[in-house]
Amino acid sequence: MANIIDGKAVSAKVKEQVRIETEALIAKHGIQPGLAVVIVGNDPASRVYVNNKKKACEAVGFKSFEYALPEETTQEELLELVETLNNDKNVNGILVQLPVPKQIDDKAIINAISAEKDVDAFHPENVGRIMIGDYSFLPCTPAGAMELIDSTGVDVAGKNCVVIGRSNIVGKPMAMLLLHRSGTVTICHSRTQNLAEVTRQADILVAAVGKANFVTGDMVKEGAVVIDVGINRLDNGKLCGDVNYAEVEPKASWITPVPGGVGPMTIAMLMRNTLTAAKAQNGIHE
Ligand code: GUN
Numbered sequence: 196m197a198n199i200i201d202g203k204a205v206s207a208k209v210k211e212q213v214r215i216e217t218e219a220l221i222a223k224h225g226i227q228p229g230l231a232v233v234i235v236g237n238d239p240a241s242r243v244y245v246n247n248k249k250k251a252c253e254a255v256g257f258k259s260f261e262y263a264l265p266e267e268t269t270q271e272e273l274l275e276l277v278e279t280l281n282n283d284k285n286v287n288g289i290l291v292q293l294p295v296p297k298q299i300d301d302k303a304i305i306n307a308i309s310a311e312k313d314v315d316a317f318h319p320e321n322v323g324r325i326m327i328g329d330y331s332f333l334p335c336t337p338a339g340a341m342e343l344i345d346s347t348g349v350d351v352a353g354k355n356c357v358v359i360g361r362s363n364i365v366g367k368p369m370a371m372l373l374l375h376r377s378g379t380v381t382i383c384h385s386r387t388q389n390l391a392e393v394t395r396q397a398d399i400l401v402a403a404v405g406k407a408n409f410v411t412g413d414m415v416k417e418g419a420v421v422i423d424v425g426i427n428r429l430d431n432g433k434l435c436g437d438v439n440y441a442e443v444e445p446k447a448s449w450i451t452p453v454p455g456g457v458g459p460m461t462i463a464m465l466m467r468n469t470l471t472a473a474k475a476q477n478g479i480h481e
Contacts, residue, residue, distance in 0.1 A: 197447040202456040205346045206463035213466045217256040228473035229258035230288040231280045236266040241292045251462045270299045274307050281309040288314035288469035314468040328375050332468045337369040339460025340422050347449045351376035355396045359383045360403035402437035412442030421447040424457050
């Protein structure tokens, strides 16, 4: 029987900490952090994420600015908005919700966001900083997953850590964070041979594949910490992770549920990044 990692509780703690620090920042320095969220088009899932980000901003005491642009927005128009936000002192963090419509090159947009305001940590400068361990922002999902690992009290140092998935947003930075904590890290992907043999070595297993119930019981070592980053919608409308929970839960020592695991952490870490950005842009190091 695994201990369940309660992402809602951990995220509530992170947000409460951000709220307290924000209150102090306003009281002491008159600075209220601001997050600009840009959404292009009508993707319903993106709409839900953006609404949740706005609500979280209100809850922690940030200003939030929303820009909802039509589906047919051109790359030039979006770049122009990014430039305006880069120069707006009230905006400390900029997030362009991905995916963007196909006429827009998402790399060009990410590169245009000022690195100091890139609270997603997607800009190449921030990605490079993560590589060398000299960063101010971490991408929200891996940062949230790391926070959940920390909440278990399990020390990563020396552990076999296996990350399934090599995306720029989750798999690669997750592996780097585990390495910074002195884990022995393996990244698996669609071309990995004998996947189950590799994942069975994991003391800490992070699944970021995007396939429902991909990680089965036989792939998991007895006593492993299992972090499920997947959010997949089944035909019956239910959400389900990358981990077959029913099979894996009896073997794991700790496991994240879906929903209620990594998901709620992402927004909490976005709030933290925005606070960090606001402090850094105002030369406050406390
Ligand atoms: N779309 C899905 N997740 C994310 C995220 O973390 N950041 C951005 N910008 N877009 C996303």
